[in-house]
Amino acid sequence: MGKRRKPSPPSRARMAVLTTAMAGGAVLAAGTAHAEPTPSLASVKEQVDKLNEEAEQSVEQYNGFQEKQQKLQGEANRIQEKVARGQESMNELRTRLGAVAADQYRNGGIDPSVQLMFDSDPAGYLERASAQNQAAGTQTALLKQAQDEQRKLDQDRAEATATLAQLDSVGTELGARKQQIQSKLAAAQAMLNKLSTEDRAKVNAQQAADKAKAEAQQAAKTAAADRASRSADRPDMSTPAPPASGRAAAIIAFAQAQLGKPYGWSKSGPDSFDCSGLTSQAYKAAGVRISRISQDQWNDGPRIDRANLQPGDLVFFYNDIHHVGIYIGDGKMIHAPRTGKNVEVLPISAMPYMGAVRP
Structure with a gap:
């Protein structure tokens, strides 16, 4: 039997051709696997309209929070002004109380009967004693007024704190709504930007056609209602409103x-x-x-x-x-x-x- 010949190895040129072909096939397969389908114009228009509608919903929510923020800011300003006035009143009361207390300390250190016994001017002493008793009554009244003012001041401060906290919360929500609006509008614009100039024009033309169609439908409904009304010999509730x-x-x-x-x-x-x-x-x-x-x-x-x-x-x-x-x-x-x-x-x-x- 003759010897079997071993197959000769492929030449370098042939290897290069095979490698190139395989690589090209792999790239083609990969490109085919990852290619994104081009959306239709109708699909783009539908998605853009949906995003714009969602953005408008967020706009009205944003307007609501903005209006609430403005009201809360006005309320916070009013309460803070009230707190400032209350603090000024308290400072004035403390000054007056301090003056009364100091006067009593200077004049109230000796027993009243002893003071009267040794006083060189008993009539003058009785006048001063009467004034001192009046000052004590004034101090009591001032203390009660100060307690009432402090209670009101504490309530106003608590209200101001709660209002400012609510204002911060509304401000945070306002920022979130703003971001939501901007994101939806940016997404809609990004979709339109992917279209060619010609396709964007087609989308705009479609929107104009939709508007014209709606107007035609409305005109047809009005005319039909008008005919039905006249044939039934009854008042027409669908005719154009008066000027x-x-x-x-x-x-x-x-x-x-x-x-x-x-x-x-x-x-x-x-x-x-x-x-x-x-x-x-x-x-x-x-x-x-x-x-x-x-x-x-x-x-x-x-x-x-x-x-x-x-x-x-x-x-x-x-x-x-x-x-x-x-x-x-x-x-x-x-x-x-x-x-x-x-x-x-x-x-x-x-x-x-x-x-x-x-x-």
Whole structure:
């Protein structure tokens, strides 16, 4: 039998080719395994809208804590001024008590009967003794007054301490809410930044299309209600509200003057507004004071049925009432939407409608 030939080892060139091919395959496999799927524009828009809505919820919470902080600061200042006045009163009482005590010490060291026996001027002594007894009565009255003042001072100091502690707690919560808002807005912006200029334009175009669609739907509903009302020969409760007059006209005039101004969270003008900042300032322009935040504005007046809406009414949205606008008639409102957008006119059907209030 012939000898079996051993297989010859691969040449260096062949080894290099194999190594390169294997390495390339490994890189390709790794790249495929770790590649992140590109989100669709619809997905990006949905996530950005959700983040902006969550940010707006936090804005109204922030506004609430900010308003509470301002009230607590005013209360703390008032109590601290009261404590300062009480301390001044106590210092004055201590000075007067010290003077009475010193006078009694100087004049009360000898028995009164002995003083009268040896006094060269008995009539003068009796006058001085009478004055001394009066001073003792004054001291008793001053001591009681001092005790009452000290008790009040201690109570005021305890109240001031509790108020300042509450103020610190609210300040901490305010900072947390601010961080929460900034984080959500930054996350939304980061998602948009990943898109190309063309895709960002598509997202903006989609938002404009959604708004136009909502307006068309509202117009169709109004027209259908109008036809149904006429055919049934009954008063139409869904026709456009009558033109605004008086207070309502002033409210709407202010809101219209802000159209196009940017949304600014926790802002009440004059250059930017959040939703409740716009509504509170519009009512203020008409001489009506309402609360600063939307959840409180919800309780600033009687509830109004949707069919009975009138221009100037406050309209509220979402289950937690975190968004509010000003009804202007014809199924539309003026509102400050969210970060990145401007004060605008929008159909009230464009968002989850919860109800209306007429302050």
